[in-house]
Amino acid sequence: MTDCVFCSIVAGEVPATVVVSTDRVIAFRDIAPQAPVHVVVVPREHHTDVAALAATDPATLADLVEVANEVAEREADGEYRLVFNTGPDSGQSVFHAHGHVLAGRRMAWPPG
Ligand code: AMP
Numbered sequence: 122m123t124d125c126v127f128c129s130i131v132a133g134e135v136p137a138t139v140v141v142s143t144d145r146v147i148a149f150r151d152i153a154p155q156a157p158v159h160v161v162v163v164p165r166e167h168h169t170d171v172a173a174l175a176a177t178d179p180a181t182l183a184d185l186v187e188v189a190n191e192v193a194e195r196e197a198d199g200e201y202r203l204v205f206n207t208g209p210d211s212g213q214s215v216f217h218a219h220g221h222v223l224a225g226r227r228m229a230w231p232p233g
Contacts, residue, residue, distance in 0.1 A: 127167075146184050147163060192222050
């Protein structure tokens with residue numbers, strides 16, 4: 122997909138601090154962290170959002186969640202929030218499916 126920053130990161134064309142890389146997903150540090158641990162986990166293949174990923178490739182969505190948990194186990198004793206912004210009103214700004222792993226501080230509820 123052209124003009125997709127996460128596709129460019131997957132292709133190695135845009136630099137990122139990658140923390141996990143598998144056949145199907147990669148995880149890298151968010152460029153604008155909202156918590157002490159803020160890692161974005163994305164499928165290597167382009168899907169617009171998590172709903173599209175779930176519909177077409179549920180095995181990769183399962184991998185994504187497993188990698189998110191692995192990051193949190195390693196960096197935050199396994200306590201974390203996993204966020205999938207879906208659609209502009211939710212705050213989604215990059216239209217390549219991704220989960221935010223947020224951890225390392227107490228989270229507020231409801232989210233803003
Ligand atoms: P969302 O707003 O849910 O679509 O999340 C997109 C996230 O991607 C935001 O938290 C951005 O800070 C992050 N982001 C955008 N560009 C980059 C980049 N080049 N490297 C790392 N994170 C990025």
